[in-house]
Amino acid sequence: MKALCWYGTRDVRVEQVPDPAILNPRDAIVRVTSTAICGSDLHLYDGYIPSMAAGDILGHEFMGEVVDVGSGVSTLARGDRVIVPFTIACGGCEPCGRGLWSLCDNSNPNAWMAEKLYGYSGSGLFGFSHIYGGYAGGQAEFVRVPFADVGPFKVPSTLRDDQVLFLTDIFPTGYMAAENCAISPGDVVAVWGAGPVGLFAMKSASLLGASRVIAIDRVPDRLALARDACGAETLNFEHDDVLDALRTMTSGRGPAACIDAVGLEAHGAGSLGARYDSAKAGLRMATDRLQALREAILACGKGGTVSIPGVYGGYLDKLPMGAAFAKGLTFKMGQTHVQRYLPRLLALIEDGSIDPSFVISHHLSLDEAPMAYDMFLHKAHGCTKVVLTP
Amino acid sequence: MNLADWERLVSVVIGAGLVAAALRQRQTLSPRALTGLSLIVRGVSGYCPISERVGLSTRSDDTRHVLGGAGGVKLTESITIGRPRDEVFALWRDLRDLPTFMQGLERVEYVEPGVTHWVFTGPGGTTLEWDAEIINEVEGSLIGWRSLPGADLVSAGSVQFKDAPGDRTAVTVTMQYAPPGGRLGAAVSWMMGWAPASVLREDLRRLKRWLEAGEIPTTEGQSSGRRSGTFGAVQQVLR
Numbered sequence: 062m063k064a065l066c067w068y069g070t071r072d073v074r075v076e077q078v079p080d081p082a083i084l085n086p087r088d089a090i091v092r093v094t095s096t097a098i099c100g101s102d103l104h105l106y107d108g109y110i111p112s113m114a115a116g117d118i119l120g121h122e123f124m125g126e127v128v129d130v131g132s133g134v135s136t137l138a139r140g141d142r143v144i145v146p147f148t149i150a151c152g153g154c155e156p157c158g159r160g161l162w163s164l165c166d167n168s169n170p171n172a173w174m175a176e177k178l179y180g181y182s183g184s185g186l187f188g189f190s191h192i193y194g195g196y197a198g199g200q201a202e203f204v205r206v207p208f209a210d211v212g213p214f215k216v217p218s219t220l221r222d223d224q225v226l227f228l229t230d231i232f233p234t235g236y237m238a239a240e241n242c243a244i245s246p247g248d249v250v251a252v253w254g255a256g257p258v259g260l261f262a263m264k265s266a267s268l269l270g271a272s273r274v275i276a277i278d279r280v281p282d283r284l285a286l287a288r289d290a291c292g293a294e295t296l297n298f299e300h301d302d303v304l305d306a307l308r309t310m311t312s313g314r315g316p317a318a319c320i321d322a323v324g325l326e327a328h329g330a331g332s333l334g335a336r337y338d339s340a341k342a343g344l345r346m347a348t349d350r351l352q353a354l355r356e357a358i359l360a361c362g363k364g365g366t367v368s369i370p371g372v373y374g375g376y377l378d379k380l381p382m383g384a385a386f387a388k389g390l391t392f393k394m395g396q397t398h399v400q401r402y403l404p405r406l407l408a409l410i411e412d413g414s415i416d417p418s419f420v421i422s423h424h425l426s427l428d429e430a431p432m433a434y435d436m437f438l439h440k441a442h443g444c445t446k447v448v449l450t451p
Numbered sequence: 452m453n454l455a456d457w458e459r460l461v462s463v464v465i466g467a468g469l470v471a472a473a474l475r476q477r478q479t480l481s482p483r484a485l486t487g488l489s490l491i492v493r494g495v496s497g498y499c500p501i502s503e504r505v506g507l508s509t510r511s512d513d514t515r516h517v518l519g520g521a522g523g524v525k526l527t528e529s530i531t532i533g534r535p536r537d538e539v540f541a542l543w544r545d546l547r548d549l550p551t552f553m554q555g556l557e558r559v560e561y562v563e564p565g566v567t568h569w570v571f572t573g574p575g576g577t578t579l580e581w582d583a584e585i586i587n588e589v590e591g592s593l594i595g596w597r598s599l600p601g602a603d604l605v606s607a608g609s610v611q612f613k614d615a616p617g618d619r620t621a622v623t624v625t626m627q628y629a630p631p632g633g634r635l636g637a638a639v640s641w642m643m644g645w646a647p648a649s650v651l652r653e654d655l656r657r658l659k660r661w662l663e664a665g666e667i668p669t670t671e672g673q674s675s676g677r678r679s680g681t682f683g684a685v686q687q688v689l690r
Contacts, residue, residue: 066676074676081674085666116676133665151664155533155617167664172656173649185668197673205673208664 070108086133089209123199235261242318315362324371466490
């Protein structure tokens, strides 16, 4: 089969690889009909995520048709159309029992690796390095899906792939980020990063009761989409003084919640902090750049929440902990517990409250994936989200 | 038997010397003769009641000698498993299921009630065998064992089972073993990628996964592009 394989920084290639097989009784094989490139895939592309091996198949946002099931799967049948959460969960451990699917005890075969870095291991993920299990991902024609009686979620034929594909990751991610803000009606929520996750966070924040949503980014196309599709007010951090503007826009209170939908490859416009981050990260002396997070902490109103769906991997330098303490902030973060949100988010799609396909800017074939990664990285040609068809 | 071969030999030799000296002086029942005689008996039988009383043994495969004090490698690992305590205890107590989740353990067989025979493949493919007995047992909460004389791998330890919140079980393994080849052997094994503490932790993780998820997650045999050998080697070193 064809698959998109990683070979190093900025080196991904579409290759012929063996078809996947059932390896465990609870596996299923899915023929991929649509798959997307995620902003966090760019961290892999840019070489920021350790424990990648040459030949690893990427991709964690995928959906399609079940073509084979292992002997231990009774919830799926051949022909079922499913979206597959990017977090792999066993369903039998205590975190899974509490709905903390991305913290599953049992789905990471390389748990020892994550333990060395983090103390304890969360769940395995598709296509996201060996620390997270090294599972082959879904930017391919077929995927082996472990614990297929827990993850895959059936979707109705009345909805197109474009409308449901993002249930795999970015829609629940944005929704969980907004839910973590514990929004009270009337709250103002600020979102750093107007990429797809940020956009879903903005939409979700409005659905959950925010009176105003403010989007912060530097790419004009993204800010325009935030304004047009999400009704967000916008700030461009390359021109505007974000902290000042947020103070004014909230009449001196500051946002009730700040969402960092940027993560470890934050840019920041030439501020001293941003330049410092870039230098250290470029030299690999620090692992993460945190200009967005710094600003979110400094901007947040007293007693507010900083909600972090943006991926961080290692250690941060110069985090304004004093500001966070002085204002009594709450931090909520983590990988998305996708399985928890699927029924309610599907219902929002079905009743027309949201059409997730609004984030898509490009439809390409899997063969064009290497070019698509480059385009997505540079936000070229108005690229916001690329959906690939194998 | 609680005397090492060398000590038995020394005992016989000194005993014979004392008896010979006594006989030369025609004192067949003198204290010297009797001491010599008891030393000979001690050496031939390999058993010394005084050593037994005091708790000493020089046998190289006696757990008290090999594992006491600073001897032996000590390991402790714990894990919480989402199954009731009685169920986890019963699985472990049977012993014959242990190879399902313990790396390197080929089989465990009962040779007589209370005594099991263990076959283990160690680093470098060497096969180690030993008999073990349960020396302490509290139904549902504790199993204590030690290897018996003649063991290729001398070990002793215990497994404790305690209730954990949410009707779960906390399993703690505390053990000591004498690595074949002593501390140098242990260092060589570690360099070859065999680190017993992490092996034990992975064994317990496999048990948890088998009981909670019904299978062990794996990516062996999955699809991928061409691989380089570098990462595989790095993985070994990190272990």
